[in-house]
Amino acid sequence: MQMMSAGAIGGGISSAVARALGAGRRADADALVLHALLINLGLGIIASAVFLAFGPPIYTAIGGRGASLEAALSYSNVVFAGNVLVWLLNALASVIRGTGNMLVPSLAVCLGIVVLVPLSPLFIFGWGPVPAFGVAGGGIAVVLTTALTTAVLAWYVLSGRCVVRLRSAPLRGAFFADILRVGAVGAISTLQTTLTVALTTGLVGAHGGPDAVAGYGTGARLEYLLIPLVFGLGAPMVALVGTNIGAGQQKRALRIALIGGALAFAISEAVGLLAAIWPEAWLGLFGKDAHMLEAGVAYLRIVGPTYGFFGLGLSLYFASQGAGRLGWPLLAGVFRLLIAVGGGWLVLALTGSLAWTFAALALALVVYGVTVVTAITSGAWFRTR
Numbered sequence: 001m002q003m004m005s006a007g008a009i010g011g012g013i014s015s016a017v018a019r020a021l022g023a024g025r026r027a028d029a030d031a032l033v034l035h036a037l038l039i040n041l042g043l044g045i046i047a048s049a050v051f052l053a054f055g056p057p058i059y060t061a062i063g064g065r066g067a068s069l070e071a072a073l074s075y076s077n078v079v080f081a082g083n084v085l086v087w088l089l090n091a092l093a094s095v096i097r098g099t100g101n102m103l104v105p106s107l108a109v110c111l112g113i114v115v116l117v118p119l120s121p122l123f124i125f126g127w128g129p130v131p132a133f134g135v136a137g138g139g140i141a142v143v144l145t146t147a148l149t150t151a152v153l154a155w156y157v158l159s160g161r162c163v164v165r166l167r168s169a170p171l172r173g174a175f176f177a178d179i180l181r182v183g184a185v186g187a188i189s190t191l192q193t194t195l196t197v198a199l200t201t202g203l204v205g206a207h208g209g210p211d212a213v214a215g216y217g218t219g220a221r222l223e224y225l226l227i228p229l230v231f232g233l234g235a236p237m238v239a240l241v242g243t244n245i246g247a248g249q250q251k252r253a254l255r256i257a258l259i260g261g262a263l264a265f266a267i268s269e270a271v272g273l274l275a276a277i278w279p280e281a282w283l284g285l286f287g288k289d290a291h292m293l294e295a296g297v298a299y300l301r302i303v304g305p306t307y308g309f310f311g312l313g314l315s316l317y318f319a320s321q322g323a324g325r326l327g328w329p330l331l332a333g334v335f336r337l338l339i340a341v342g343g344g345w346l347v348l349a350l351t352g353s354l355a356w357t358f359a360a361l362a363l364a365l366v367v368y369g370v371t372v373v374t375a376i377t378s379g380a381w382f383r384t385r
Helices: 002-022 026-061 067-081 083-098 103-125 135-158 173-246 250-277 279-283 290-323 327-351 354-377
Strands: none
Touching (some): 002 026, 026 067, 026 173, 067 083, 083 103, 083 135, 173 327, 173 354, 327 354
16 A cells, blocks of 8 residues: 555656646646545545455465464554555655655654654553554554654645645546556556565465465565665656656656666665575564575575666656656566566476576566666657657
8 A cells, every 4th residue: 555655646646746847837736736635535445445345355365364364454454444544645745745855755754653663562562551452553553653644744735835735626637637647557567566476475375385475475575675765766756757857858857767777776786685695684583483584595595686676677667657658667567477476386386496486586577677777768758659
């Protein structure tokens, strides 16, 4: 939900606001604020309904059973009861980022983290008059801190301190379309990433059981942590590329994208190489089980050195949101899904070795990054539709 509301639909919001401001359409940028909030409000309600109603079969399908399924549901039911706040938070943050202001959303999120860190153990383990809620307590802490962060960003926008303002305006299909033509495609791309991890988790679980799932999941979690890291570069790339596209500065927009992509590659590759060299330093934070460590070490040593291509492709996906052209990133995501899941299943069936499955995941990341950067450098953004 964070990736969907902040990176996908949120990227569509930031892109629409940035392009409107870059073209000098200030009134349109103001009107987009209301449209952004309505879109995310509706999507947040739908997402909550889906996971509250169908949580058990969803988590069972990716390997949850027994105590692990019970724990997942106790957390999920609390989080998705307040999930609409996540969508509203990221709608407001994306509007602000679209104006080029990265500081205020970042400070608000940091404030939320400062509050979340002590609240989580408080509600999980209890203290004094506060009872212990167990795993569900982690969800309670998330909902409360999300509510606080949302209130801070709402105050910033409503107080008039933001470049764009929430105004009463007639609802126009063109504004909804401007956000969704980028955000909806971005949502598909986000689902591709999540589906890739979910399906490969299923492959690993079917072959190696819960211990292998734990090892692979812990290793893959590091890959997932690259997403907010790259988002730190990607969010300003959306605004900078979108503003320059709106102002007709195509060469400058492309240069911004390639510089950002190079930075993302370097940072992600550094993380991946460190994880491949010292995998136990990461895995050991979560457990000492020998089978878990075996699967996690194999994953990080094979896939970690290709993390740079994931960071490259993901950063250029954000830049493509700013340009309003997401066709190639979406196609690259399809290639990644097919190679990772289809190829992973095939080599597992042929060899019975998880190592070859992890090799398919590594190849998928390389293809993903190379496809996106090749398309953009060849001028895919600027070809006539």
